[in-house]
Amino acid sequence: MIDDDPLVRAGLRMLLGGPDGVDVVAEGEDGGQAVELVGRHRPDVLVIDVRMARTDGVSATREVLAAYPDVQVLILTTFDADALVLEALRAGARGFVLKDTPPAQLVAAVHEVASGDHALSPSVAALLVREVSGAPAAAGGERAGRARSALENLTEREREVARAVARGGSNAEVSRELFLSVPTVKAHVSSVLAKLGLANRVQIALLVHDAQDGDTGR
Structure with a gap:
């Protein structure tokens, strides 16, 4: 799990680590740590913030998947129409969900991504549909x-x-x-x-x- 806000990391650790949750095996504060942490701990899923001060989640996703293609990536964002959504999906992320997603749904998204499926918040899915079926981008x-x-x-x-x-x-x-x-x-x-x-x-x-x-x- 990588996020540059320690309060967000603490909150996510509590949300994800419930009785039906997942094991958080490592934490980082910048996307630049992603490859090293994934290599050391070999998680099934990398949960990472999309916007960080130094290395953003999209760049980190590309680097991680180039080195460890079997890892599944779930990206978190505060913005439901973030301009990086499509770039993150093109980079190979399996999921893109909002940070205010209800706890049970967030845990479910991690499980879905771990199983090889994709998980998109409804607003993110709507954005994708608009991009695919609407005006040229x-x-x-x-x-x-x-x-x-x-x-x-x-x-x-x-x-x-x-x-x-x-x-x-x-x-x-x-x-x-x-x-x-x-x-x-x-x-x-x-x-x-x-x-x-x-x-x-x-x-x-x-x-x-x-x-x-x-x-x-x-």
């Missing part, structure tokens, strides 16, 4: 070009599944939309993740979003 020609090139490595059916996932569809919803069985959808999602080197469905959505940004400029 000016991702830039280079990023859009990389995204389109990546999607070209997929089969047409895999691209259809990726676009449906980007619209927020669950496996069951994608199944109904594309007239596929749920196991087939799961297989396609797994193939998309493997081919594109992505960690989760959120990153699929972000990649599709980037590619669509580039298409709007044509």
